[in-house]
Amino acid sequence: MTPAPNAADLAPKTYAWEIQAMDLKVRAGRKKMAVNGLDLSLSLGTHGLLGPNGAGKTTLIRSLATVLSPAAGDLRLFGTSVSSTGDHRNLRRRIGYLPQEFGYYKRFTVREFIEYMAWLKEVPKKDIPAAVQRAVERVGLADRADQRMKSLSGGMVRRVGIAQAIVNDPTVLLLDEPTVGLDPAQRLRFRELLQELGREACVVVSTHLVEDVAAACSDVILFADGRLVFQGTPDELAAAGSSEDPGDSPLERGYSAVLSTSGPEGGAW
Numbered sequence: 324m325t326p327a328p329n330a331a332d333l334a335p336k337t338y339a340w341e342i343q344a345m346d347l348k349v350r351a352g353r354k355k356m357a358v359n360g361l362d363l364s365l366s367l368g369t370h371g372l373l374g375p376n377g378a379g380k381t382t383l384i385r386s387l388a389t390v391l392s393p394a395a396g397d398l399r400l401f402g403t404s405v406s407s408t409g410d411h412r413n414l415r416r417r418i419g420y421l422p423q424e425f426g427y428y429k430r431f432t433v434r435e436f437i438e439y440m441a442w443l444k445e446v447p448k449k450d451i452p453a454a455v456q457r458a459v460e461r462v463g464l465a466d467r468a469d470q471r472m473k474s475l476s477g478g479m480v481r482r483v484g485i486a487q488a489i490v491n492d493p494t495v496l497l498l499d500e501p502t503v504g505l506d507p508a509q510r511l512r513f514r515e516l517l518q519e520l521g522r523e524a525c526v527v528v529s530t531h532l533v534e535d536v537a538a539a540c541s542d543v544i545l546f547a548d549g550r551l552v553f554q555g556t557p558d559e560l561a562a563a564g565s566s567e568d569p570g571d572s573p574l575e576r577g578y579s580a581v582l583s584t585s586g587p588e589g590g591a592w
């Protein structure tokens with residue numbers, strides 16, 4: 324007998340934004356307020372999260388993944404306030420997350436590991452084999468699916484990380500530095516995948532590679548010192564720069580220009 328669809332599948336979308344932060348503050352460690360008063364609304368699309376080292380990008384992504392709780396302000400995912408619910412299972416089912424460093428069992432095969440992650444995400448049991456196959460195909464690892472994780476190169480492990488993040492067809496997909504370790508051909512393929520994913524999900528991708536943002540993102544979120552200093556299209560960010568600003572491309576010059584005017588420490592390395 325076909326199981327009844329669950330209520331969430333049938334419910335019309337009742338929220339305006341997949342992600343909405345209002346005066347959000349999140350601590351990293353005990354003291355540091357690494358996200359310090361963020362207002363941000365994001366819907367479907369591929370949103371590139373840029374900012375200097377220590378800007379708070381990882382902390383923001385961890386809070387969006389419900390790994391860190393807000394210290395103050397409000398964070399809504401799919402219209403539901405994260406602070407108001409102790410049980411994040413319903414939210415996590417709809418989130419995909421690739422942390423900067425992700426843990427895995429070395430003796431698992433690629434398929435076993437992604438199956439395990441699908442199970443943790445509560446993908447219905449009957450749907451898991453097809454979901455896993457589709458995820459490994461999307462990251463170009465179908466021919467490695469039965470190899471053990473410990474036999475993979477660093478770039479391949481990163482691609483497994485991307486596969487586990489998308490296996491549950493998330494509505495919010497959070498990728499923290501996903502292109503680290505990918506070779507140039509894989510980065511090009513990954514950019515296409517990002518564009519594809521942004522048509523069906525709200526994708527937030529943190530990166531230091533401004534070219535990835537230019538090539539794959541519908542908008543740019545520029546973060547500095549725990550605060551949003553720019554949100555707009557890559558073209559709008561490029562237009563903020565001039566030939567006087569440091570950088571190898573118009574987007575890098577725009578990035579430098581916005582950071583240099585964004586506060587006392589804005590342009591500091």
Ligand SMILES: Nc1ncnc2c1ncn2[C@@H]1O[C@H](COP(=O)(O)OP(=O)(O)OP(=O)(O)O)[C@@H](O)[C@H]1O
Nearest residue numbers: 351352353355357375376377378379380381382383
């Ligand atoms: N566990 C922790 N304890 C104390 N401070 C922390 C902790 N984790 C991060 N921080 C601090 O919080 C700030 C934000 O860190 P975060 O890792 O979010 O930045 P980031 O933008 O992701 O940096 P990067 O680009 O270098 O990865 C930094 O000043 C960092 O030193």
